[in-house]
Amino acid sequence: MKVVIFNGSLESRPESTSGQISKYFAEKLGKAGFQTEIFNLADSGIPLFDLSLTRKPLAVERMVQVFLEAEIHIWMAPLYHGSIPGVMKNCIDWLEVTANHYQPYLTDKTVGLVCWADGLQAMQGINTMDAVAKSLRAWPIPFSVPIIRSTLFDQEDPIKISALYSDKFDKLISIATTKKIDKI
Numbered sequence: 001m002k003v004v005i006f007n008g009s010l011e012s013r014p015e016s017t018s019g020q021i022s023k024y025f026a027e028k029l030g031k032a033g034f035q036t037e038i039f040n041l042a043d044s045g046i047p048l049f050d051l052s053l054t055r056k057p058l059a060v061e062r063m064v065q066v067f068l069e070a071e072i073h074i075w076m077a078p079l080y081h082g083s084i085p086g087v088m089k090n091c092i093d094w095l096e097v098t099a100n101h102y103q104p105y106l107t108d109k110t111v112g113l114v115c116w117a118d119g120l121q122a123m124q125g126i127n128t129m130d131a132v133a134k135s136l137r138a139w140p141i142p143f144s145v146p147i148i149r150s151t152l153f154d155q156e157d158p159i160k161i162s163a164l165y166s167d168k169f170d171k172l173i174s175i176a177t178t179k180k181i182d183k184i
Contacts, residue, residue, distance in 0.1 A: 008077035008088030012042035122146035
């Protein structure tokens, strides 16, 4: 089963917040036997959304292929000024090129949501991604991970995800891959 980890941040450094979270998900999912691909928006070359173009840009064709082949999506983004980055929404808007497919957009894909903020407002980004995923006919899982960035990393090892968030990420992975919520 294929999983795409959609890094909706413009951070592309491996040691960045989005790089560390992407790596965590890729390693955990890989160890569980899933084929993963990290789709880094910063490296994608996705142009501004424009349906008047006579040809789909190559970067858009690649993104659409990656998104449609994956049964599970993990969407992750920082919160900027109360929402997800505009470039992330711009990228997702390109899924409009699938409108005439037998199963358009992200029909029946499972989507896990992660957002981080410097304060307590990360849930706003989760709510935005949830609404977008539903409008694309996907199934956001009923568990998401809003992050207070100052508590994301371990105090002793600042490049390691803290126990608090590794437990939450693991739960998100479990629910996304099994479609079951286990009692703890």
